[in-house]
Amino acid sequence: MKDFNSWFLDTTERILAPKKIERVLTPEAQAERDDFKAIGYEDRGCTCFTGCVPCGWCTHPGNPLNQDEDESCWMEVSQ
């Protein structure tokens, strides 16, 4: 069992200097996101109602809604 002092030091260190972890898109996912924006999908939205279901917007790999749900699109970086 750890003595109290080392436990206390470890704990306060963790509390006082928390590592800032940020979740960012992987380079591949970012490229797809850029493509999504480049073809103007960003401000277009879903067009499934026009009959072609699912529409290109829904199925685009760079669609933020798809990427948010896909863990493989994200990586964690510490600042």
Ligand SMILES: [Zn+2]
């Ligand atoms: Zn759609």
